[in-house]
Amino acid sequence: MTGQSDDAPYHAHIYYDESERPVAVAFRDRLFSARNGDPLSAILYIGELRDHKVGPHPVPQFEIHFEKRLAGLVVEVLKDTGLRALVHPLTQDDLADHTSLGEWIGEPVDLDLTELDEPGINQGVARFGKTDF
Numbered sequence: 289m290t291g292q293s294d295d296a297p298y299h300a301h302i303y304y305d306e307s308e309r310p311v312a313v314a315f316r317d318r319l320f321s322a323r324n325g326d327p328l329s330a331i332l333y334i335g336e337l338r339d340h341k342v343g344p345h346p347v348p349q350f351e352i353h354f355e356k357r358l359a360g361l362v363v364e365v366l367k368d369t370g371l372r373a374l375v376h377p378l379t380q381d382d383l384a385d386h387t388s389l390g391e392w393i394g395e396p397v398d399l400d401l402t403e404l405d406e407p408g409i410n411q412g413v414a415r416f417g418k419t420d421f
Contacts, residue, residue: 294357297378335420344403
């Protein structure tokens with residue numbers, strides 16, 4: 289994103305269905321096992337697998353937090369998993385983050401946009417690097 293520094297906050301929501309859950313678990317385990325020298329070790333937060341609707345996400349998902357400098361790598365690695373994902377910045381516009389500023393990998397999920405924060409508020413910013421839902 290133009291104007292954002294390399295340390296700007298980003299999220300990725302990784303979606304899965306029951307048949308894809310083992311792939312999601314394996315990918316999450318890969319992220320946890322990344323060591324120094326592996327760029328994926330710079331991911332700041334790896335969330336829990338949520339097998340139910342959470343916030344605007346109507347299907348199972350987990351989220352990861354990272355800085356903008358890793359966005360290209362995260363997108364490529366996610367593509368390799370075959371899982372659907374939404375990669376987006378964290379700004380003060382939660383709706384734009386999940387729509388016009390987000391990048392979908394695979395078939396987009398029909399998000400419940402009524403669950404998103406109003407412009408000027410984004411609870412994800414406060415949670416960045418610390419916790420998920």
